Amino acid sequence: MPHFIRFSGIATVALLAWSSGQAAALHALITDRDRAPMADTVLMLVPTDPSRDAAAAPQAAPQVMDQVKLQFNPQVMVIGKGGQVAFPNSDTVAHQVYSFSTPKRFSLGLYRGLPYAPVVFDQPGLVVLGCNIHDFMLGYVYVAESPYFGKSNERGEVHVADIPAGTYALKAWGPRFKEQEAQVLQQVTLRGDETLDVTLKLDRMLSPLRNPAAKPGKLRY
């Protein structure tokens, strides 16, 4: 439902000096309606020409989503198709990580430390993670549908480099989105050796974040 999203429309094209090479880059600033930076937002560039979708994500080393103080850390992660994530538990209490999201259904029996091999995520889309012991624990692995993606930092900034020239749909997803699918923000056309600067204002009602575990104190109920 992309029409829920309006953009500030500030898509400043910063033309850099021509130089050799074909790859472009994207530098985005993601804010909410009040222009406050939005951290933990996944941004993807999906080629509009489906025949170009064949580009496979380079096989990256397994990512790590830790469990610290009854929270997933980081809470949001974006990986490419076929990416792997390890789920160590650094707490003194045991966790039981699971997901029933369509792109990946799995469960890791009750554990502490790191007794399991990394989990492989083959299908694109949002995988919502829970803990079967602590119902309030919530994590997200977004499996990007293209190899060109990034996640915004605390200042709301995302950098995506090494993008082949072409036309892309800019799609975003974050834990405050009401939908579980990435939303198309706009189309961009990138030429080689260009860094595109965009400001993406998510001009719509976002949900508040879920409340993280109460602290301090070892929670059981």
Add this chain to the structure above:
Amino acid sequence: MGAVSRSLCAGLLLLFTLHVPESHAAGPHEFTAQVDVRLIAADTPLKSFTDGGLGLLLFDESRDVVRLGPVMLDYSGPLTDTIRATVTAFANGDNDKNPIDLTEAVLEWRPVPVSQWRWRARLGAFYPAVSMENRGIGWQSIYSLSPSAINTWIGEEVRTIGGELNLTAAGAGVGRPFDIGAVIGVYGWNDPMGVVIQERGWAVHDRQTALFGRLPDINGLPAADGSFELFREIDGRMGYYAGLEFSWLDRVVARVLHYDNRGDPAQFDQEEYAWLSRFDSFGVRIELPGDWTVIAQRLEGDTAIGPSADGRGSHILDFWSDFLLVSKSIGRHRASARYEQFHTATARGAGFYDSHQSGDAWTLAYRFDLTDSWQLQVEALQIDSALRHRRLQGVQPDAVERSVQLVVRYSLTL
């Protein structure tokens, strides 16, 4: 130190033998040991109910200024991939029948959810989900040392010894901001429930009644020195409870529960009557921006005892209480303030025994988690209450009781 009981020494010994670095924690079996050292100052004209008096504080002026304990031992771990056992024991060091005794022992079945529908079942001896405060290991409040009068009473007289089934439509996995759940419990062995609130009324403290423990008789008579067992079956009738829980983004959690032990007030087993006790509880917890938490709870009910023509009991006591708690956490610090009111009134049979209590209480609490294991708590409590049958013990019905507790708590999870 008075009678530092053997149980406490045993608990401490166990604690120290268990003491290995936390980095060694491995495997899904969790053992938690906790011990308090408490510095207590009390200002009350009354003898504590734990000594057969009608004071509402756990520790009156005659008690030690420095106390070792309680000690809590807790185990929680899987029997299978979806069945988990949890056992909690406390040693209170206060001449209970067993120096260390269980407060909960429960098997919990938690199938891994494959859709938004989340099933949970519990079997054993455990607390029904009434309290919005007692969220820690060992059913301890994470906001203050002593839970509110409502949840103090739950800890004293209420335990599910039976089974519970819970079904929740959980929104997080399907992108919905709220959860709705329903719970139903069936239980026995809770027939004397009601005797404490009838004889002493509401109190504010953190002592939980053990499953096999005994409570001192508090019937207002000068020579009260007997004791009785709370968790027993007398009338052969099962009780039930049913409740609903609503949660919005874990920021607003609301619960209602109807509880009815279906006691037959005419039944007597040579030691204790069966009491017919029922209550409704309403609770809401709101997490506000800036790590502020607000909790409000109300509980109202009645309890009845003795044969009567209509089967409702020859003596009926109404009771009700509510509280408001505001808490703020900053990093490893948490400060909380709570105000509550509580009442009991005899609705039938006052000529025989006129139980009547009216009071309120303020609690100010601060806790500082220095490390994952070491914790400091300070709690100031003022209870202003009138209890009609204090006259039977030759003291004024009205009393203001105050206490300050400074607690150094060591808690280790292996």
